[in-house]
Amino acid sequence: MIPKKFDYYSPGSLKEAIRLLRQNEEAKVLAGGQSLLPLMKLRLAAPTALVDISKLADLSYIRDEGNYLAIGALAAHDAVEHDVTIKDRFTLINDAVARIGDQQVRNLGTIGGSVCHADPAADLPVALLVADARFVIEGEGGKRIVTARDFFVDLFTTAVGHDEILTELQVPYLAERSGSAYFKHSLREADFAIANVGTIITMEGDGKRCREARIGFGSAGPTPVRAASAEQYLRERPLDEGTIAEAAERAIEGASPPSDVHGSREYRLKMIKVLTQRSLRLALSRVGLAGGGVER
């Protein structure tokens, strides 16, 4: 219950934080602590130093940057959940963040902390991968931007180097006639996903055919996955029960969910299919609503 010993640093600036990381090989970044502290309390993680960036207020914002929305890495889940622009224009992110933990966890946990933790069953990585978010990483050498596909590298591993810090997420606005949705299937609401799927649909001008479909899922491999085959299939096809079902069948290509005490592999694959269908249907129903859907 009590973590192993560590030195604690609370730097006054991002630059100082990065320097401290460089100086301490086993240091870890502490943001909201809602993923890291439980691991440390169980002694499954034992960094010898924590660099607390949670006080860096200038990393907590949600800003319109013209053709994308910029979310500061330290934006708390709760703030993101209540943000009207996100609810309006990136409903799947709102869906996802609303399913993270419980109110207390959402009050302290941060977007950046959650994605850097990179639990394969987590909610945000799936939504952000589907949304083709970009990740702004800062190190001593300056900033670099990484795509979502390159950001999630492996189980609990991201592209963020040891002496780098994720500072911002950039989510490109969706085209007109888009809708999105995220579904999570778990035993209880707050539990980690047994299966989770996010989708974004953009329809053609005639409103009948799908111009672009983005489908992604988690809990089925070391990182969240985009269902390329299913996405390809839906392009320029009408979206009806038949095509949605076919897309769901194709979605599980590339899915390798585990078998464990919460469910077998077969069961999880079945759930990915079901959630894909439901997510596509809901995303479709949200097309044409202001910005991409608010109705649930």
Added chain:
Amino acid sequence: MSGRNVRVAKADELTEVSIRINGKEYRGEVEPRTLLVYFLRDELNLTGTHVGCDTGHCGACTVVVDGRAVKSCMVLAVQAIGAEILTVEGLAEGEKLHPIQEAFTENHGLQCGFCTPGLLMSTLALLRENPHPTEADIRRGIEGNLCRCTGYVNVVKSVRAAARALSEARKEGSP
């Protein structure tokens, strides 16, 4: 959390901290790894906040930090410097129960009482954010507080009653 805090705290040393709890400054010495809940319970003898699990799931340790419900077992004491913390000990005025506490006793919203302080603090934060919650809002708001005794039926009833009581008090002009 807002405010200035300690810049460096070394693993093998005790660091003096000063934290505002229930409107009062409390001093103590902590290791960096001292969790806020243990600082409250062991250093300050504020044992109303309880520990029920290891992984931040039960919510028995919930306190209010800068107006938000937070699990004090998932916060380091050193992180809490400069924050305004409210614990269950700060709800009543002397022997006079807070309206939320009144609502819980009138509606039998507690049995063994172990999860209760955490529930009260979650309720306080919930009702400040959403003064007129629906049953669904309430159940979602207290999702992070596990109770094994009540089955939540009377807890929900208590929170509803508390919302009504606080609303009445606001109408009458009391804070």
Added chain:
Amino acid sequence: MSTIMELSKKEPEGRVEDPRLLMGKGRYVDDLKFEGQAYMGIVRSPFAHARIRGIDFSKAQSSPDFIAALTGEDLIKEGVTTVMQNQWPPQKPARRYHLAVGKVRFTGEPVAAILVRQKNSLEDLLELVEVDYDPIPAVTSIEESKAGTVLVYEEWGNNLSQSGDEKWGSAEMAIASAPHVIRATEGIARQESAPIEPHSALVRYRKEEEVYEVYATVQSVHGLRERLASELGMPEKKFHVKVMDMGGGFGSKGAQSYPEPLLACIFSRRTGLPVKWTATRTEEFLEAASGRDEYCDITLACDKDGKIIAIRANLECDVGVTGTQNHMSMLSMWTLLGQYRVPNVEVHMAAYTTNKMPLGPVRGAGAPEGCYFIERAMDIMARKMGLDPLELRRRNLLAEKPGKEDHVGLINDLVGMAGYEQLLKWKSEVNSRYTLQGPSHSNLVAGLGVSYGGRSGFGGDETQDEGWGSEKSPEGRSDDWSSQGGADQWQKNSQDSRGWNSEEKSEGGSPSWSGSDGDGGAELDFESEYARVTLDRKGNVTVYTGSSPHGQGIETTFAQLASEELNVPLDRVSVVWGDSVRVPMGIGTFGSRSAVTGGSAVVDASRKLKARLADISKGALVDASTNRSGLPTIAEALEKQGLAELSAESIYKVRSMNYSSGIHLCALTLDVELGKAKIVKYVVVEDCGRIINKKVVEGQLHGGVVHAIGGALLEKLGYDGQGNLLTTTFMDYCIPTSLDSPDIEVYHEITPSTDALNGAKGVGESGTIVGYAAVMNALNDALSNVRPGAQVNLVPATPDSILAAIAGE
């Protein structure tokens, strides 16, 4: 015929215990501190089954925070006995020590204990203790246990812990000729109490008096005193055991003998320091006695009118390494018969030992299992016969008898209270909307389930008489204890118990008691409880009880009882419990017994007190009320006798234990694609006799039902192939949250108990006992609309098992 009750005028608005609990001033064991206390930690086995080759403390000892260590060998040298094990029902002795000696038998079993100066160093130093294990294959299931290739206790020769039979009439013949026979394989996985407060102990050895002052999270301080005395080989008076507030127990803090209080006693005596220990939640999962893990192959036979002709069942239970209490599967055997007339019975039970933590009582302690097994079978039979499930119950429930619940009446109440007909309509509408095709399809089916039950069978419910055929089997009824033989810690032969009072205590200022040392006073046992009630010159009443509240509101309800009997305002009555010196004897709170036994003792003692007050006041105004004119009377009366206070004791033994009966109805929807059930309505109509405090009773029912919902849909202790426990956090072991629990409606009939002096019947576990089947019958009803014949009878019915049933796997 009884009536729906009105709110008693004497019920207080809130409970007496509420203010301190609400203000965070509760005194739970971990809240307590002694100056200079040291901290104890336990080194636990990471293997389910392994030989211990050696234990090395040298690394830990090099720390300045290290104080002392203990191993199993040290305990043997101290003369500590093996872990206490009740011999009722008769079972094989499971000899193991509080710290494993020679080999470990379950993951998490304590292997060594250390004492350290600082709380923060405890886990650091625990990690430095090195234990050399030689793993051996583990027995991880009943199948493996039966096979006997690996023995948990070598001296047994096999892995069978106990077995039992219940038999009358001829079930075999009856089944062979019955027009309606169903058979089902049912089961409940290993589940646990999971109170939110973990176990904790704080011990201070007082050297001058040679007394151990022990604070511990226990449902009976006297029980712990007895265990410590027995295991440490010392007289009980050397232990002053206390508990104040406790964060739930649900059985796990009951009679199971855990090592920590004993180890803390030894450490405290050896070092002269107070010793504190508190379990982490992980340790709770590893060590706390868990429950259920029972499986039943049941055959139910009915005649053409749906009257039960026979029940045949084979019960198997995984008791882990075998705990202190092992009566759960016996209780299942009895409750398996429900509240029905059953002329032919053949039930066999076997409990198998495995390499898992010991099994112990978990809310209902065998009764939820038994009730689930029969009520699920009744539902399957109703479906087979095309009968309404309520009607099938009506035709079989025992007729109303004086003092007993009107079973059929409760069912008829339910029809009205729950709006049964409207629910049937609703169900039909939801199911007709259900199709699997089309984007606007509905994925929801609906189901309704009912369950009837109580804790009957335990205590020799004489209404079973109605169910007998002309021939009794030679073994007689299983609850006829004289035929059982063996040590009988729990029950005397039901034939010779009657309401039994202790002799009045001698008058005089200081309390003393005429105990149960063979002077003809009643012996304390499961059907009795101790109380003492005192009245001082100021008119304050103090109730001392052997009961031990941890959420049940006893501090309020027992004060209500004394207040009523003595006509004293409630705020003049205080209740004392949880102190083995101030309350010299007691049995404790568990098994739905406190209102009945503890409450009766309070009433009895209060009545005796009232009589004595009348006696010494010799006809003067003897109203014990403390209105201003009453005060001088009491003070004068006492003063005249030279008494500081007046006191009366009782060890009250009820003629037989009484429990509530009730009908539960659960309505749920099932998402057919996800396998997720959502309960949309839950109704309880029950009869727990006189209701002392309506909110308290309903709170117990709410909590009990939600515990059953968790058990039916969410909870399971999961193991891997090597016997390692996988579910060691609240993330993996899923108890219901506020989002998993429905609103619950409760309605009451009142048929006062004729055995309890206060007319009450035990209700603490009723919600859990009856709830499992209500949920599972509703779920299976819903499933029948998806694919006829689809059934889930193994609990928890998690989404994957539901989907597998739909798919016909």
